[in-house]
Amino acid sequence: MAKPTINTDSEVQVLEAVGGNASSLHQNWSGNLKYAVVGMAFGVVFVKAEIISWFRIQEMFRLESFHMYGVIGSAVAVGMLSVWAIKKFNIKTLQGEEIPFHPKPFHKGQLFGGLLFGLGWAMTGACPGPLYAQIGSGFSVIIVTLFFALLGTWVYGKFQHKLPH
Amino acid sequence: MRHICAAVLPSGIPYFQYNWKKEIWNLYFVGGITLGAVLAAVLLANPNPVVVTPGVLNYLASFGITDTNGLMPSQPFNWSELLTLRGALLMPVGGFLVGFGTRYAGGCTSGHSIMGLSMLQWPSLVATCCFMAGGFIMTNFILPFILAL
Numbered sequence A: 001m002a003k004p005t006i007n008t009d010s011e012v013q014v015l016e017a018v019g020g021n022a023s024s025l026h027q028n029w030s031g032n033l034k035y036a037v038v039g040m041a042f043g044v045v046f047v048k049a050e051i052i053s054w055f056r057i058q059e060m061f062r063l064e065s066f067h068m069y070g071v072i073g074s075a076v077a078v079g080m081l082s083v084w085a086i087k088k089f090n091i092k093t094l095q096g097e098e099i100p101f102h103p104k105p106f107h108k109g110q111l112f113g114g115l116l117f118g119l120g121w122a123m124t125g126a127c128p129g130p131l132y133a134q135i136g137s138g139f140s141v142i143i144v145t146l147f148f149a150l151l152g153t154w155v156y157g158k159f160q161h162k163l164p165h
Numbered sequence B: 001m002r003h004i005c006a007a008v009l010p011s012g013i014p015y016f017q018y019n020w021k022k023e024i025w026n027l028y029f030v031g032g033i034t035l036g037a038v039l040a041a042v043l044l045a046n047p048n049p050v051v052v053t054p055g056v057l058n059y060l061a062s063f064g065i066t067d068t069n070g071l072m073p074s075q076p077f078n079w080s081e082l083l084t085l086r087g088a089l090l091m092p093v094g095g096f097l098v099g100f101g102t103r104y105a106g107g108c109t110s111g112h113s114i115m116g117l118s119m120l121q122w123p124s125l126v127a128t129c130c131f132m133a134g135g136f137i138m139t140n141f142i143l144p145f146i147l148a149l
Helices: A010-016 A029-048 A054-061 A067-089 A109-124 A128-136 A142-162 B002-008 B025-043 B054-061 B085-105 B109-118 B122-147
Strands: none
Touching: A029 A128, A029 B025, A054 A067, A054 A109, A054 B054, A054 B122, A067 B109, A109 B085, A109 B109, A109 B122, A128 A142, A128 B025, A128 B085, A142 B085, B085 B122, B109 B122
């Protein structure tokens, strides 16, 4: 019944794997609040570390400041440590489920999509998460950027089967 | 992103046909990011102008962008400039590229550059290099023309 579709998005594979990123256990409204709290922590950090600053992105791509390289580099270092710790100590999710690590298979989208995202990144000074923080920090006009980012996501979904992968 | 699309734009596209309700925590998360940014901007505000390297300052000033009071310059990024050519290119087109590009690449700076590299995935390294290449191309070769509009 399910038609085979091109499935190159690592996130989809995660979603379709058993349990995956989505918890298979039921979560109610209040259970989801903890994600909002973690989100708020992210929002504060995004603003205070100036990761969402258009100026910092310009500096990064004009090789005038180490700021963003330092942020991304230390995030990778912490990420590596976390991945190592999760594997080593078999850390479970809050619902007590295993945390699966899925390999990200290579496809051409990482080249084309990556380049396109890079262009947009330098224009807007944000990747998807920080867009929300830009809005929250007082730039209401970024709602327009967010709307078009959603549109871009939708268009990708619409034409996914026609794009080279 | 994708979850909002799945939730609000039911369109019979296979890519969006999955149980988005299971992923609802994402929406709480981005809601939290927005609130956190409001908190940081209101309660923890930095009263001083954002520190920008002199090179970038001079470069931006040559396009009439001199406002460093916020994290973004209000000159191209405000509602009235949305209707100018410069604003219409930067925000809608930039936003579209961000949305389309991240989904096409299968992840963004956090998914590929931070998590992917942490897990030593070479496709993520490829994606990260492409993000950076796109950014360098835009900033150094295309943006000067857009900002001059």
